Amino acid sequence: AQSVSQHNHHVILSEAASLELGCNYSYGGTVNLFWYVQYPGQHLQLLLKYFSGDPLVKGIKGFEAEFIKSKFSFNLRKPSVQWSDTAEYFCAAAAGNKLTFGGGTRVLVKP
């Protein structure tokens, strides 16, 4: 069965610090990968997605993610965070028409 794991449950950092959130998936076939963000009190929004091609994907708000097939990973990065990046971040993988989410990582950026 397909599964997605996010190793960090909570991350606290200061503004201007760099952020990297880990995501690993388990699925042997072709998989499409996504990062969604949920700001406090809001719905999930797509940050970026990877289907094929360049494994380094750039998304909105300065976020990027790198797909490393050999490690079954799709880590999210941002070089310099802002207070407004405080949110819950979800990695997700789609095999066929089913989207499976990781447990989420709560990020708190201190001003």
Add this chain to the structure above:
Amino acid sequence: DTAVSQTPKYLVTQMGNDKSIKCEQNLGHDTMYWYKQDSKKFLKIMFSYNNKELIINETVPNRFSPKSPDKAHLNLHINSLELGDSAVYFCASSRRTSGTETQYFGPGTRLLVL
């Protein structure tokens, strides 16, 4: 011009009651979904419909019954509510049923069962 809307936004009810949550999308998408987000923020798919047909039905108690009157609407009816049903329920839609399609989420319905 809300893309995916849900009503109600908040729902507080007693155990044993029956309640419904409505979802509508104006994106012209063919596929709609219901997800449950528990208190630990874990998000899990419940159902998926494509053009009014059920295509994904995860291990969900049969007290939960989705209904899609047309492809723009997917409602969720819950019978005999239990304490464990307390969660945030998100509706989502995508252009079509494919793993490459982005899903667009509604604002969520916060259900509290007392």
